[in-house]
Amino acid sequence: MPDAPARGFSEAEFAARTQQAQILMAEQGLSGLLLMSEPEVRYFSGFHTLFWQSPTRPWFLFIPSAGKPVAVIPEIGADLMRHTWVDDIRTWGAPAPDDDGLSLLTDLLQPLAVRGDTIGLMKGHETSLRMPLGDYERLMNGLSGVKVADATGLIRSLRMLKSKAEIAKISHICAIGTHVFSEVPNMAHAGQPFEDLFRCFRREALLQGADDVPYLVGGAEQGGYHDVISPPTKRPLATGDIFMLDTGATWDGYFCDFDRNFAVGQADDVSRRAYDVLWRATQTGIEAVRPGMTCRDLFQTMQDVIAPMDNRGGNVGRLGHGLGMQLTEWPSLAAFDDTIIQENMVLTLEPSLSYGAGRVMVHEENIVVETNGARLLRG
Amino acid sequence: MPDAPARGFSEAEFAARTQQAQILMAEQGLSGLLLMSEPEVRYFSGFHTLFWQSPTRPWFLFIPSAGKPVAVIPEIGADLMRHTWVDDIRTWGAPAPDDDGLSLLTDLLQPLAVRGDTIGLMKGHETSLRMPLGDYERLMNGLSGVKVADATGLIRSLRMLKSKAEIAKISHICAIGTHVFSEVPNMAHAGQPFEDLFRCFRREALLQGADDVPYLVGGAEQGGYHDVISPPTKRPLATGDIFMLDTGATWDGYFCDFDRNFAVGQADDVSRRAYDVLWRATQTGIEAVRPGMTCRDLFQTMQDVIAPMDNRGGNVGRLGHGLGMQLTEWPSLAAFDDTIIQENMVLTLEPSLSYGAGRVMVHEENIVVETNGARLLRG
Numbered sequence: 001m002p003d004a005p006a007r008g009f010s011e012a013e014f015a016a017r018t019q020q021a022q023i024l025m026a027e028q029g030l031s032g033l034l035l036m037s038e039p040e041v042r043y044f045s046g047f048h049t050l051f052w053q054s055p056t057r058p059w060f061l062f063i064p065s066a067g068k069p070v071a072v073i074p075e076i077g078a079d080l081m082r083h084t085w086v087d088d089i090r091t092w093g094a095p096a097p098d099d100d101g102l103s104l105l106t107d108l109l110q111p112l113a114v115r116g117d118t119i120g121l122m123k124g125h126e127t128s129l130r131m132p133l134g135d136y137e138r139l140m141n142g143l144s145g146v147k148v149a150d151a152t153g154l155i156r157s158l159r160m161l162k163s164k165a166e167i168a169k170i171s172h173i174c175a176i177g178t179h180v181f182s183e184v185p186n187m188a189h190a191g192q193p194f195e196d197l198f199r200c201f202r203r204e205a206l207l208q209g210a211d212d213v214p215y216l217v218g219g220a221e222q223g224g225y226h227d228v229i230s231p232p233t234k235r236p237l238a239t240g241d242i243f244m245l246d247t248g249a250t251w252d253g254y255f256c257d258f259d260r261n262f263a264v265g266q267a268d269d270v271s272r273r274a275y276d277v278l279w280r281a282t283q284t285g286i287e288a289v290r291p292g293m294t295c296r297d298l299f300q301t302m303q304d305v306i307a308p309m310d311n312r313g314g315n316v317g318r319l320g321h322g323l324g325m326q327l328t329e330w331p332s333l334a335a336f337d338d339t340i341i342q343e344n345m346v347l348t349l350e351p352s353l354s355y356g357a358g359r360v361m362v363h364e365e366n367i368v369v370e371t372n373g374a375r376l377l378r379g
Numbered sequence: 380m381p382d383a384p385a386r387g388f389s390e391a392e393f394a395a396r397t398q399q400a401q402i403l404m405a406e407q408g409l410s411g412l413l414l415m416s417e418p419e420v421r422y423f424s425g426f427h428t429l430f431w432q433s434p435t436r437p438w439f440l441f442i443p444s445a446g447k448p449v450a451v452i453p454e455i456g457a458d459l460m461r462h463t464w465v466d467d468i469r470t471w472g473a474p475a476p477d478d479d480g481l482s483l484l485t486d487l488l489q490p491l492a493v494r495g496d497t498i499g500l501m502k503g504h505e506t507s508l509r510m511p512l513g514d515y516e517r518l519m520n521g522l523s524g525v526k527v528a529d530a531t532g533l534i535r536s537l538r539m540l541k542s543k544a545e546i547a548k549i550s551h552i553c554a555i556g557t558h559v560f561s562e563v564p565n566m567a568h569a570g571q572p573f574e575d576l577f578r579c580f581r582r583e584a585l586l587q588g589a590d591d592v593p594y595l596v597g598g599a600e601q602g603g604y605h606d607v608i609s610p611p612t613k614r615p616l617a618t619g620d621i622f623m624l625d626t627g628a629t630w631d632g633y634f635c636d637f638d639r640n641f642a643v644g645q646a647d648d649v650s651r652r653a654y655d656v657l658w659r660a661t662q663t664g665i666e667a668v669r670p671g672m673t674c675r676d677l678f679q680t681m682q683d684v685i686a687p688m689d690n691r692g693g694n695v696g697r698l699g700h701g702l703g704m705q706l707t708e709w710p711s712l713a714a715f716d717d718t719i720i721q722e723n724m725v726l727t728l729e730p731s732l733s734y735g736a737g738r739v740m741v742h743e744e745n746i747v748v749e750t751n752g753a754r755l756l757r758g
Contacts, residue, residue, distance in 0.1 A: 007612075051608040053594050053627065054707040056505045056700070075694040079606040079737070094696050095711055097504040123513035125476040126435045133515075134502035134529055150513055199585045206578045211610070214593060215432050227458040229430040231590070233386075248432065315454040317473045321435070328433040332474055358458070 004209065005168040007252045009046060011085045013163060018044055021063055024154045031117035032109070033063040033151055036130045039325040040122065040155060044069050046084040048253050051077070057094040058101055058131040061086075062108055072104045100132075102139050113146035120151025126330060127152055156330045160322055161344045166254065167368055170324065170346050173210065173251035174258075174366050175379025180205045180249070181260045190239050190264050194220050195232040197245075205249050215248030215257075215327050223268045224359030228259075228316070228352075239265035244362060248327040255327050256377070257348050259364035274309065274355045278363040281305040281351035285320070285333075286367060289347075289374035295337040302333070302351050310353035314360065320350040323366055345369045346377070383588065384547040386631045388425060390464045392542060397423055400442055403533045410496035411488070412442040412530055415509045418704040419501065419534060423448050425463040427632050430456070436473040437480055437510040440465075441487055451483045479511075481518050492525035499530025505709060506531055535709045539701055540723045545633065546747055549703065549725050552589065552630035553637075553745050554758025559584045559628070560639045569618050569643050573599045574611040577624075584628050594627030594636075594706050602647045603738035607638075607695070607731075618644035623741060627706040634706050635756070636727050638743035653688065653734045657742040660684040660730035664699075664712075665746060668726075668753035674716040681712070681730050689732035693739065699729040702745055724748045725756070 021044070025033065035041055038052040041061045052059070060072040071086050074094030081089050090104050112119060123129075129136060140148070162170065180201065187200045202213045218232060219225025220243035228246060237243065241264040248255045261275055281302040288301040302319045318337075322329030323346045331339035333349070341347075350364040367374040400423070404412065414420055417431040420440045431438070439451040450465050453473030460468050469483050491498060502508075508515060519527070541549065559580065566579045581592045597611060598604025599622035607625060616622065620643040627634045640654055660681040667680045681698045697716075701708035702725045710718035712728070720726075729743040746753040 048610060049608045050594050050596055050610065055507065055705055056707045056711075057696075074696065076696060077608060078694065080609055093692070093694070095504070095713070095715075096696070097715060100504070121512070123516075124511055125474070125479070127511050128434065129508035129512045129515075132503055132506050132531075133500070133508045134531075136508075136512075137502075152511075195590075198590075202591070203582045203585050206582050211574075211577075212581070212593075212595075213591075215429050216591075217429055229428045229456060230459055231427060231429065313472070315457065315472070317436075317453065317455060317475070326434055328435045332435075334474065336474075336476060 004172055004251070005165070009165050013165060014044065014046055014085050017158065018063060018069060020158055021154065022065060024157070025063070025065060025120065028120070028149070028154060029118055030120040030149060030151065031065050031112050033120040035061045035063065035122070037122065037128065039159070042253065042325060043159060045071060045081070045086050047071070047077070047081055049077070049080060058135070060101060060105060070108060072101055072108065100135060102135060105139055106142050109143055109146060113143040116145050116147070118147040118149050120149050120154060122152045122155060123150040124152030159324065160330055161342060162324060162346050162368070166324060167344065167346065169252050169254040170256065170366070171377050173249055173254055174256040174377035176205065176208045176210050176251065177247060177249050177256035177258050178379040179208050181258060184245065184260065184262060188237060188262060188264070191236050193234045193236050194243070195234055197237070198232045201245060201247070205247070209251070210249040211251050213247060213249045216245065218243060218245040224271045224274070224356055224361065226358050226360060228360055228362050237264050240268065242267060242271045246362070246364070253325055255323055255325070256366055257323050257327055257364060258366065259350060259362045261361060261363060270356055271361070274353055274361045277306055277309045277353060278351045278361055282349050282363055282365055285349040285351070286365065286374045286376060289341065289367065289369060291341055291343045291369060291371065293341050295331045295333050295339045295341060296335055298341065299333040299335060302349065306351055306353050310355060312354060314352040314354050316350070316352045316362065319352065320348045322346065323348050341369055343369050343371055383630070384544070384551055388544050392544060393423065393425055393464050396537065397442060397448060399537055400533065401444060403536070404442070404444060404499065407528070407533060408497055409499040409528060409530065410444050410491050412499040413488070414440045414442065414501070416501065416507065418538070421632065421704060422538060424450060424460070424465050426450070426456070426460055428456070428459055437514070439480060439484060449487060451480055451487060479514060481514060484518055485521050488522055488525060492522040495524050495526070497526040497528050499528050499533060501531045501534060502529040503531025538703065539709055540721060541703060541725050541747070545703065546723065546725065548631050548633040549635065549745070550756050552628055552633055553635040553756035555584065555587045555589050555630065556626060556628050556635035556637050557758040558587050560637060563624065563639065563641060567616060567641060567643070570615050572613045572615050573622070574613055576616070577611045580624060580626070584626070588630070589628040590630050592626060592628045595624065597622060597624040603650045603653070603735060603740065605737050605739060607739055607741050616643050619647065621646060621650045625741070625743070632704055634702055634704070635745055636702050636706055636743060637745065638729060638741045640740060640742060649735055650740070653732055653740045656685055656688045656732060657730045657740055661728050661742055661744055664728040664730070665744065665753045665755060668720065668746065668748060670720055670722045670748055670750065672720050674710045674712050674718045674720060675714055677720065678712040678714055681728065685730055685732050689734060691733060693731040693733050695729070695731045695741065698731065699727045701725065702727050720748055722748050722750055
């Protein structure tokens with residue numbers, strides 16, 4: 001395993017991200033961005049904690065038109081936030097159901113409301129509102145005059161392009177993921193409860209240096225699996241099973257995302273054919289990648305390989321996606337997505353097809369887009 | 380380790396949960412509940428997948444005034460949903476940024492809008508809107524006539540009281556967690572990078588039968604730690620360090636949540652005193668628990684033990700919380716929470732205090748409330 005890169009990012013990187021956002025904000029007439037989701041707060045501040053798994057407390061980061069971000073957060077996070085580059089940290093004793101940050105946010109945003117300014121909020125595709133809807137409505141009712149615009153496109157345009165340091169982190173976890181998958185033939189055997197294989201896989205990933213394996217799903221059935229999002233059962237693996245593991249392992253808050261297929265003892269002919277099609281679709285996709293093409297183009301290139309075996313498009317809805325702080329990010333490799341593929345995007349190519357009586361197969365590789373095409377992230 | 384209970388729940392349990400919700404809906408004048416968050420969709424349907432970690436696709440479950448829930452979900456989840464007790468499963472090919480379920484939801488809710496009915500949505504404390512805010516606004520604009528009420532209290536009143544099967548799952552993972560913590564003195568040693576201890580801890584938890592350890596944070600510093608939500612660093616443990624591990628491990632989708640403190644080689648006197656205070660606060664809390672008291676009462680009982688050493692209330696904001704499908708759930712053991720403690724609630728008692736120059740210490744136990752008081756969940 002190669003040495004791990006440094007954890008975290010330089011202050012210069014956070015400053016550059018913030019300045020880039022502020023340039024776009026000025027272009028789009030936004031006086032501020034109000035962010036509240038884990039990847040966005042982390043992207044601009046470096047605030048990195050698993051504590052977001054507790055749904056109890058909201059967290060806010062405000063990007064003003066100039067200067068550093070302002071954190072409006074529960075007191076329990078103050079110490080950790082003080083270790084980031086953020087200076088202006090405003091806290092309250094959360095949880096406080098009657099006022100979970102609303103007074104502090106109102107103080108911060110009132111001057112913008114008075115001026116009739118517009119603030120950006122992430123309201124678009126692949127986002128959620130990570131605060132109580134009732135509190136959001138109360139906040140906005142108290143800020144009459146402020147306008148709200150959707151900043152999803154702005155954030156997306158920044159986050160889709162990875163920095164060198166981000167790519168190093170993703171490369172590292174991809175190398176770990178690849179090594180763990182190479183051990184699967186030594187871990188899995190007929191008679192093994194599928195859930196035990198999951199435990200072995202997670203333990204091996206930790207041993208190889210992953211921080212965690214937040215995502216591990218799969219399917220195992222005779223002659224092919226039906227479902228690609230299930231947790232494992234106790235059912236023992238049997239000769240003739242086709243099984244798939246889909247993992248999102250993490251290192252320093254960045255994901256790899258691989259689907260791999262295995263046959264126990266032997267594979268039936270139709271599953272072999274499906275596997276061959278997916279392999280060729282992946283290979284064709286990797287070779288086709290060039291900065292300047294659209295996601296739709298790349299989708300179509302892979303779909304053309306798949307169509308002779310399955311022209312219904314499967315049930316996954318796309319043939320790959322962005323990858324980074326989240327297991328799945330913009331863009332989508334799909335007919336609906338005309339995003340231009342650019343250098344330093346990290347993407348997964350995840351062709352899928354349906355075959356036989358409700359069988360499905362998926363395969364997934366991770367790439368970074370470089371000047372001349374794709375570089376496979378596999379260690 | 381005791382044998383694991385059965386995975387999943389009986390169809391009768393889902394039916395009972397749904398009927399109980401419908402009784403409360405009738406009392407509160409709600410014609411339906413529109414749910415979209417992981418625990419709620421799982422609570423009423425049994426739909427259990429890690430796929431929620433992908434933020435790309437929204438998922439909806441509608442509870443009508445009578446009859447089974449209706450699922451409105453991405454096609455990729457159809458196979459898994461068909462294995463639940465839900466019959467009416469409406470799917471679309473997601474992701475579809477222009478129409479990610481909105482048409483299907485509109486079809487479903489239009490009759491209620493025409494009648495001017497009220498639907499319940501979770502808008503309150505400790506909730507998020509797990510769909511794009513822009514899509515929510517579009518949906519509601521297209522349903523003129525429908526009224527929206529906050530159903531947080533309704534859902535909370537159901538989910539706070541655990542069934543026998545839920546308690547069995549939580550007990551099981553608490554037993555696993557307890558065993559793993561008992562191994563920490565064998566795992567941890569001076570000179571060990573703190574992040575290596577985290578890897579050992581996670582691997583041990585998997586070996587002992589946990590499905591996963593989604594949450595593991597902690598602190599380690601000479602004479603006491605400053606922060607309770609951080610990921611680990613490479614800093615090696617040293618004699619005189621006080622360290623704390625806070626884990627949320629899971630089994631079949633239910634959490635344990637323990638904070639445990641350790642000293643490397645020796646503990647300083649002030650940290651020993653802080654530990655003694657937290658131990659006594661926990662013990663006093665456990666002994667005080669009775670159905671019929673309020674969360675505020677239980678909070679105060681523990682706070683009275685802590686106050687002689689720290690009367691500022693710490694920075695955690697409460698001294699415990701509900702536990703179940705989420706790492707932290709309602710209620711809060713806090714001065715603001717007058718929820719009545721009832722039989723079959725599962726709670727954590729998590730006293731904390733600040734001491735010295737910005738040191739903090741937390742300790743946490745998990746209990747189930749029974750007729751005569753607390754039963755400690757520790758295997």
